[in-house]
Each structure stands twice: as structure tokens, then as C-alpha cells.
Amino acid sequence: MSISRNQQVCLSDTPYYHCVSRCVRRAFLCGEDPINGTSYEHRRGWVENRLLFLASVFSIDVCAYAVMSNHLHIVLHIDEDKAKSWSTLEVIQRWHQLHKGTLFTQQYEKEEVLPDYAITLAEASAKTYRKRLMDISWFMKELNEPIARRANFEDGCTGHFWEGRFKSQALLDEAALIACMAYVDLNPLRANMAKTPEDSEFTSIKQRVVSAKSKHQPKALYPFVGNPRKDMPDGLPFKLMGYLELVDMTGRIIREGKRGAIDVSLLPILQRLNVSSENWLCIVTEFEKRTGKVVGQEQSIKHYSESHHRYRKPNKTCSKLLA
Known part of the structure; x- marks a missing residue:
């Protein structure tokens, strides 16, 4: 039985959520249709522009995103304090x-x-x-509905463009957050749409790489502010260069089709989170298959289940891999 959205999103558990919207029947409505050769590639730009615009209006930050041919991945951060300060x-x-x-x-x-x-x-x-303005459902509504209307007008038709309900996953801890972000940023590589992360169009990783070359971070995305510490500013609890190295090295292995180990000594993020390189490769390539409504390490899952009095605990496959 599906869980209502207001029960899935609980800011006392986590402000981070992974959202996925898919086109109806998973048709190629945003990329190039391999059957008739019609290109809808420009619509990916519509989605990206609308997404980043909404991030400037809502009290919801975009941590990572990838606009694919027939679906959209976003990792969002809800800033409740910011909304209350307005x-x-x-x-x-x-x-x-x-x-x-x-x-x-x-x-x-x-x-x-x-x-x-x-x-x-x-x-x-x-x-x-x-x-x-701090509600994920409203954020996704304001993202998806205008795109659907615009696409239907272009096609001269009516009906659904997106599936009726977007998928939402709560990311309970840092390990779940970094794994989900990397999974999203590497989606184009896994789909053979790009050869390197920085070549993947309509993604957050491309924006971050381009900005990093100019020694700054993109204003439209939630910034990396370094490892957790006292008086930490608002932002992602990781170092930017460490994350870019993690995604680049993982992408190389995925692109070459290898399952070999990553040199963990070069990846301080995994060391800090105590995630093995073997488990990392598994979860970052199969994130959606191995996760449910909530994602986190075993202790995070246990705490979540107890606090919500859920006797049917979420799938632990992912939590074991993140350990």
C-alpha cells in the first residue's frame, strides 16, 4: 500500500529527498525517439531551466539533478528555517x-x-x-505541470505527459545522500548518453565542473561547504573536490564496465563515511533497485522505523551496503 506524501516527508528525520518523475509509458518525450527519429532534446532544456528557476523561488535547494530522455532525477534539500525567516x-x-x-x-x-x-x-x-514554498509536492507540481502543458501544445495533443505521481525517497544520513547524488550525476554515463561526467548535458555535475574551473560554485545549486564542524554554514557536508574526484573515478569504472575496486586512499569521502569501495560501486549503480521509501545506514533505518512505529521495516539491502 502506498504511503501518503505528508508521511513520507518529515523534516525531523531529514531535509534531503530524492525525487523521480517519469514520462508516461516511459516514452521518449524529452530526448530523441529511436523509432521515428524525432528529436525532443530541447525539452530537456525546458526542464533544467524551470528546475533552477524554482530553486530561486522556493525554500528548496537543488543538490543534484539529471534530466534524462524519459525521466528526471532530483536530489532536494528543504530549508525550513529559510522559509520561516521570510x-x-x-x-x-x-x-x-x-x-x-x-x-x-x-x-x-x-x-x-x-x-x-x-x-x-x-x-x-x-x-x-x-x-x-517549502513543500516538495508543490515544487514538483510547479516543475512538471508547465512542462506538460508546453509539450502538449507543441505536439498538438492533450493528456498526461508525466506519470501521475512522482517517486520520493527520504535520504536519512550522509552516506545515503552522497550515494544518491553520485547515482543521479552518473545516470547519463550509465545510459551511454555521455563519456564523462563533465560532458553530460542537463546535469548538476556538469554545472559544478564548469564552475569549479573558474574556482567558484554554481549559485543555482546547493553548495558544498566541507566536512561537518562547529559553526558549519548551510550546505552539503562534503568537500567539493572530494566529491568531484569520487564521481569521476566511479564514472571511469562504470564507463569501462569494470567491477574492480576503487583506491579508497584517493577517496576521503568514503573513508570518512566508512563505506567500502566494493559496496559503493554496487549501490551507486543500482540505487533505485536496492532502495525503498527511505535510504540510510542500518542505525538510521532503525531509528526511523522506531520513531514512526513502523513494524514492517524498510528494505535493509541498501543499508548494509552503506555500512
Whole structure:
């Protein structure tokens, strides 16, 4: 039985989630159709642009993404504190980038003189908007629906473009987070769509590599801020260069079709997380096959199950590999 979305997303467990949207019937609606030769490659650009735009509006950060021919992977971070820090005016301004709002929110944004009842109504709307702007379901809705409408208009048809419900996985700890991010960033290599991570179009890894050459990080993506420490700034708890080396070395092995061991001495991230190189290769190439609604090491899975009183515990295959 499926679990409702509000039960799957719990910020007290983790702010990190892996979301997947697939085209209906897994048809080639975003890439090149191998049957009739029609190219829909430009639609991948639509998805990427919309995704990064939404990250600038919502209190949700994009950690990793890959826009494939018939599906989309995103690793998201929900920043609850950021959303709570916004003023009523800022919430309304952000929402109006997506929708026109109400007459009262429009007047509030223009800072017109309003009667008390109108201010109360505008503030009530802003309260609703604030919740939506840190909600993954709303984020995915605002991503998928405009793309579907645009694609259907281009095709001169109606009906579903995406499958009805996106898949969501909670990433409970650092090991699950880094494995999922690498899995997403390496999707084009595994699908033979690119030869190297930096050549993979419409992916976060390409953006990070290009920016790293200029000695900065892409503003549209959640930044790497280094290993956990006191007074740590907001960002991914890993070193950027360590992650890029990890993805590059893993990608080389995947591309060459080898299952050999990685030199762990060159990969401080795996050392810190105590993940064996053999297990790493297995999980990073079969992440979706080996995971369920929640992903993490055994202790994280155990704590999650106990706190949610779930007697049918999530699949432990992945948790053992991450150990």
C-alpha cells in the first residue's frame, strides 16, 4: 500500500529527498525517439531551466539533478528555517513569481493602504504560500505541470505527459545522500548518453565542473561547504573536490564496465563515511533497485522505523551496503 506524501516527508528525520518523475509509458518525450527519429532534446532544456528557476523561488535547494530522455532525477534539500525567516511581503513576492495571487496580496505587494480585514486576508494567504514554498509536492507540481502543458501544445495533443505521481525517497544520513547524488550525476554515463561526467548535458555535475574551473560554485545549486564542524554554514557536508574526484573515478569504472575496486586512499569521502569501495560501486549503480521509501545506514533505518512505529521495516539491502 502506498504511503501518503505528508508521511513520507518529515523534516525531523531529514531535509534531503530524492525525487523521480517519469514520462508516461516511459516514452521518449524529452530526448530523441529511436523509432521515428524525432528529436525532443530541447525539452530537456525546458526542464533544467524551470528546475533552477524554482530553486530561486522556493525554500528548496537543488543538490543534484539529471534530466534524462524519459525521466528526471532530483536530489532536494528543504530549508525550513529559510522559509520561516521570510517576511510576509517576501513570501508574497516569491509566490507572485509563480501565480498572480489574490487581489489583496497584489495590493499588499504594491504596499497600498489597506483596511484591516484586507491585511488579515493577505497575511492568511501568505501563511498558505509559505507552507507551499517549502513543500516538495508543490515544487514538483510547479516543475512538471508547465512542462506538460508546453509539450502538449507543441505536439498538438492533450493528456498526461508525466506519470501521475512522482517517486520520493527520504535520504536519512550522509552516506545515503552522497550515494544518491553520485547515482543521479552518473545516470547519463550509465545510459551511454555521455563519456564523462563533465560532458553530460542537463546535469548538476556538469554545472559544478564548469564552475569549479573558474574556482567558484554554481549559485543555482546547493553548495558544498566541507566536512561537518562547529559553526558549519548551510550546505552539503562534503568537500567539493572530494566529491568531484569520487564521481569521476566511479564514472571511469562504470564507463569501462569494470567491477574492480576503487583506491579508497584517493577517496576521503568514503573513508570518512566508512563505506567500502566494493559496496559503493554496487549501490551507486543500482540505487533505485536496492532502495525503498527511505535510504540510510542500518542505525538510521532503525531509528526511523522506531520513531514512526513502523513494524514492517524498510528494505535493509541498501543499508548494509552503506555500512
